[in-house]
Amino acid sequence: MTDRGNAPYSPDWARVRRRVATRPWAAGVLAAVREDFSRWARDLVIPGPDGQSAWAHTYFCDADGAPLTFGVTTPERHVCPQCGRTYTGDPWDGAWRTKMHNAVAAQAQRAALLVRLSEDPRETAAARGELERIFATYSRDYLSYEPHGANAGQGRVQPQCLDEAVWAVGLLRALRWAGDVLTPATSAAVDDTARVISDLLRPQFGLIHNIRCWLVAALAECAARLRDEELLAWCRDSEFGAEAQIREGFHPEGLWYEINPHYHYYAVSALLSYREAAGPAGLSAESALRLSRAITAPPHLAYSDTRLPAYGDGWPECYVGDFAPQAEAAWTIVPEEPVDLAPYYTRPRPAPVRLWSGAQSPSAAPAELTGRSSVAALVFGPDDIAPAAVAGNGGSFVWPHAGIGLLRSTRVRLAMRFGPDSGWHDHRDKLNVDVETATGWSSLDLGTSGYGSEFTTWMRSPVAHNLVIVDGRRQPEHAGRLLESSERHLVAESAWDGHVLRRAVSVDEDGWTDEHTAALAGPGGIEWVFHGDGAFTPEGAGAGEPVRLRGDVGHDWLRDACRLEIPPDRRLRGAWSVDGSPRLVLTVPDGFEVYTAVADGNPTGRPLGVLLLRGYDRQARFRARFRLPTS
Known part of the structure; x- marks a missing residue:
């Protein structure tokens, strides 16, 4: 110039x-x-x-x-x-x-x-x-x-x-x-x-x-x-x-x-x-x-x-x-x-x-x-640029002001959002996580479509995110907070109206662990939701009993919903129906029921397999272990 x-x-x-x-x-x-x-x-x-x-x-x-x-x-x-x-x-x-x-x-x-x-x-x-x-x-x-x-x-x-x-x-x-x-x-x-x-x-x-x-x-x-x-x-x-x-x-x-x-x-x-x-x-x-x-x-x-x-x-x-x-x-x-x-x-x-x-x-x-x-x-640019590095392959980090923590192992990239409200475009999804694995399976944030499109109602709904829903309602505007962080471990908290949600995630070379607890101000409805590439298939069980999931926070966009039988030890085992899917072992709290469904809008273009736990209590603890295939 x-x-x-x-x-x-x-x-x-x-x-x-x-x-x-x-x-x-x-x-x-x-x-x-x-x-x-x-x-x-x-x-x-x-x-x-x-x-x-x-x-x-x-x-x-x-x-x-x-x-x-x-x-x-x-x-x-x-x-x-x-x-x-x-x-x-x-x-x-x-x-x-x-x-x-x-x-x-x-x-x-x-x-x-x-x-x-x-x-x-x-x-x-x-x-x-x-x-x-x-x-x-x-x-x-x-x-x-x-x-x-x-x-x-x-x-x-x-x-x-x-x-x-x-x-x-x-x-x-x-x-x-x-x-x-x-x-x-x-x-x-x-x-x-x-x-x-x-x-x-x-x-x-x-x-x-x-x-x-x-x-x-x-x-x-x-x-x-x-x-x-x-x-x-x-x-x-x-x-x-x-x-x-x-x-x-x-x-x-x-x-x-x-x-x-x-x-x-x-x-x-x-x-x-x-x-x-x-x-x-x-x-x-x-x-x-x-x-x-x-x-x-x-x-x-x-x-x-x-x-x-x-x-x-x-x-x-x-x-x-x-x-x-x-x-x-x-x-x-x-x-x-x-x-x-x-x-x-x-x-x-x-x-x-x-x-x-x-x-x-x-x-x-x-x-x-x-x-x-x-x-x-x-x-405006230079005549030439240096050879490209590899974007997105750095280590773990936490941005406390933006409210994003990202964990990486050699096989997992997992991020959790816990920060301040981001205004009109915020999906009110504190403690939501998104995951990519080295095996090709992922659980991504769906984002949005045109704001005048009815489909955006689904993409913005709590059910379209990986989180805990309280009383069937969208979260209010609020800020979460970081509690702990290290290269392989992250803990954050989200609280409003006397409800306190806490999520702890850890990554390792085999996969990741996700523990989500809810302590409500009083007894209420609690739903745990997680989605990923492909339909979720439980181990040792049939297709499940077809049901219609009702609710006001995105349930109407779920299809092929089924109620699953819960094993006697209350540990649900299964995987999503695509190559590279992690095997999930999920502890189901007493009094909770388990449902699967499929939805649209997955950024990868694959079917979006939704796993949903639903119950009524004052508190609940959900512990999930995701283990990646070795070959």
Whole structure:
């Protein structure tokens, strides 16, 4: 990067051009951008103010949680790719408009890249023309879009302030990258639009939250466009400005308070976008170091295949490499602490070229590259990176502030969450555990689907987690606490309304031991739940008596439920019906019954076998020994 004082962290275009000429991966990224630009120049529609946008989280199937297929030419027909169910009308039509507005912002970024990097005068002219069309249309119509929103404030073009901010970041960054390419009339109109966007978003500012991180990024882009130093200072130092978001939003270990990796990196993307627009003075040295720590922390949680756990409202298909663009951008935007990019390329998977953060195009058949396949790598990352280490293969650790303890032996990775409540996205699942084994069997957190999908009701329910349920209710908002920890042992406690739950887990070379105790304020219903890959099959017993499990915390999503016969010694023995499953020996408390069932939503794609113990007492102790097969 050249020395521009406190100018925004804009790409060094001469260096990027040299990179395209000398690095095959960079040339591949630009070629994919060029191909996508041509396709979207043909297909792009800018939805007018006659139809309102709607929450994109409604664009999921109620039956199975799959995202609906975005058809560029079918704005009134939306199909589930898994079950074929078709949705018509609003809110799905409105969500289609939201996605198309995002596609417009994404196209603006492609156009900016081609303006700067193309050597073909005709292509450069086409890119300039596309930018003129996009910005002239929005500047002309922006005030005609009625403010609306029901979930997170209001937007005009988009359905809430969050989406409006992300869309605005993508557009204004693209124009900042492209330079002075608009006609004078359109350029002046963009200034006016930036003021209106600022006027819309600034009153909705408040709270420490990923949404507000995006608002501060959008406001910083508006300030950079308008050269408004007062607004830039406010973005940094106001009560909920960038400094506060980083200081109060990230735990000292580097994890965002909402815990799950998607919202972690979502907040990181926003704050990197903020600093990109605000320049070096946009953050104090201390905040810059904590933002850098937010890049290095999550890979420590990864499974052996680099999948990240989908805690809370995380998405189950989530790998360390999915967030390589944030690490690449941090390499330049947070230069105070060198970022190790190697963990983000440990096991690279084919992926479509991702634009630098902001609105992304919903692409039906994107070209895929393996390795460094992002615009962030092209414009912000180093020319080359060191050979990749192995993500997620470190030792045991405890993050007391984030409230996560992770134990590792040579054959088991087991994590337990016990920390503070993480807000609206928390699944209220204190003391939940997730497990991966060297034999290929796992018990993963299910994460979530679209928030407007009925399937998410199941994924958020207590029965979908490995924990103890009291009185058939979801846990209230509360914080757990760590009691003991060592390299192979972890004990934590969760307490509310006079109830005290305690869980002790230990790992060794043969498997792991899990002891969960419940001491209630008075006699009540107690359920112990554990799930894993494959249906659970008890030893020395038949299929069991078919039953219908009733309850209000996810039981309705269980199918093929059976009541099992309990052995005389009250030790249930069995395993899950896939290769590599551990053999379980579980002590069943007196007065408790045992049930098995199967459910959907397992991130591995296998059937989810659920084992459930149910009883009524003031206290209970569940001791489970999981022993892995030796060959």
